[in-house]
């Protein structure tokens with residue numbers, strides 16, 4: 649991580665934040681009697697709470713990732729900011745968010761690729777921004793090694809009786825400057841612009857940038873993502889078990905190897921205009937898992953797998969928009985896989 653140690657520029661991170669309101673205990677009986685939000689029967693609760701936008705300006709190196717920025721913010725500016733990550737290098741899939749509206753992983757999104765200059769007349773719209781705090785001034789204000797500032801605005805709160813998708817503004821454009829420092833713009837630190845972060849689209853938000861990704865995992869589980877082989881193991885000429893492995897030729901492995909790299913990050917689902925939480929469409933991530941086993945020469949459950957995806961919310965719900973494959977961090981052509989599954993279901 650580059651961080652501020654070799655910082656050469658400033659960037660502003662604008663985060664769409666959300667703080668859930670605790671459930672009222674005595675409303676559980678009423679909630680249980682409510683109709684499910686989806687015609688497909690989902691009873692998943694949509695959280696209610698306070699929403700607002702918050703800006704953090706910090707010194708960075710352009711090659712840092714957006715995750716580096718969030719870690720700096722979390723450790724030195726605002727410990728209340730919530731986001732999820734684990735491996736830090738594109739392997740675990742836990743940190744998918746919308747960066748400038750595009751679903752991607754925090755740990756692979758470089759500042760230089762995403763920072764954008766806003767048009768002059770929209771730069772300060774609805775926001776009160778302070779100039780970058782220099783590091784010595786920050787230290788005297790308890791921001792040791794921070795080199796940044798925080799601006800909060802556009803506070804809104806969901807109401808108890810509205811649908812989760814609709815919010816009513818109670819404090820629109822409320823502006824709170826959490827840290828104002830001595831204005832000391834450094835001529836050697838060019839402003840890279842702004843990066844906007846929001847939780848992964850299509851999923852219920854739990855807090856700030858943390859979305860509830862259980863729908864992905866539930867849908868993947870539904871398609872039984874494990875090898876279902878008939879138990880025939882390699883044998884010797886005498887009929888004895890030779891190795892306790894299901895052997896495969898390299899060309900058979902090549903048919904599904906790339907698909908087995910899926911990390912269930914949900915980027916494809918966040919990009920899909922049909923997915924929207926998996927209620928009407930099982931989603932591309934689950935279907936990629938199904939395709940992985942359909943292409944595995946050792947698997948004997950092809951018919952059951954095709955039956956499982958040949959449903960109204962299965963492959964039939966795919967509209968072939970092909971937005972799903974544009975940002976896959978593992979290089980899977982998800983749209984092409986959806987098309988291959990559509991063909992396989994039609995032709996059987």
Ligand code: SF4
Nearest residue numbers: 910911913914916976
């Ligand atoms: S197919 Fe790609 S984008 Fe979709 S869940 Fe798997 S790794 Fe993520």
Ligand code: FES
Nearest residue numbers: 736738740741755
């Ligand atoms: S933190 Fe693991 S993929 Fe980004």
